[in-house]
Amino acid sequence: MIKRNLLVMGLAVLLSACGFQLRGTGTTELAIKELDLSARNAYGETVTQMRQVLESSGVKVYTGAPYKLFLADEQESQRILSYAGAGRTGEYQVTTVLNYDILGQGNLPLMSDKLEVQKIFIHDGNNLVGSDQEATDARKEIRRELVQRMMLRLQQLTPTQLDQLQQTADAKAKAEAAALEAAQKAEAETPRQSPLELPQQ
Structure with a gap:
């Protein structure tokens, strides 16, 4: 028993020396x-x-940085899952969807995605104050989880990936600009049809 405990402690010390951290502890290291x-x-x-979590993870957050995270839209919906006795509402499910964009230089869109988090809370018609507190706590948990999931998404991005996405976005913008210019030039060179002259009666 003592040997096993010593072995577990030894492994824990060894892992911590390697910089290993359990999920949910410490800060999330970002390549950006x-x-x-x-x-x-x-x-x-x-x-x-x-912003607070990014800064605590060692990210310099400022206007004019090479890449931008834009939280485009946050929508919340709520639905009843079950009813308690006497027609009182039992369980509510709250869902929040967060749409976001990552923009590069020239505000060009590099990628767009969304995060979705759901929580369930109990609504007691005989305890409205407690039910309101449950709803507030559920929304706080949702927000905390959205931020954690966003950090995990950002953690997967590297400067190399972002540079590649920027090159693709630049090439697309250049091609679209060239196509627009060609269309405008073709329109300008097309002779205008003169109005028909009707014979005088």
């Missing part, structure tokens, strides 16, 4: 060291928490 952050709801709690 600079990021611009904005949101449609500029003063919302999600973007505020996101």
Whole structure:
């Protein structure tokens, strides 16, 4: 028994010496060291928490950074899952969907995606204050999980990947600009048809 405990302790010391961390402990290390952050709801709690977590993870968050995380839209929906006795509502499910974009230089879109988090809370018609608190806590948990999931998504991105996405976006923008210019030139060179002259009666 003592040997097994010593072995477990030894492994724990060895892993911590290697820099190993359990999920949910410490800060999330990101390869991206600079990021611009904005949101449609500029003063919302999600973007505020996101900024705090990014900065605590060693990311310099400032306007004009090479890449921008834009929290485009945050939508919440709520539905009843089950009813308690006497027609009182039993369980609610709250769902929040967060749409986001990662923009590169020239505000060109590099990628767009969304995150979805659901939580269930109990609504007790005989305890409205407690039920309101449960709903508030569920929404706080959702926001915290959205930020954690966003950090995991960002953790998977490397500067090399972002550079490749930027090159693709630049090439696409250049091709679209060239196609537009060619269309305008062709339109300008097309002779205008003169109006028909009707014979006088």
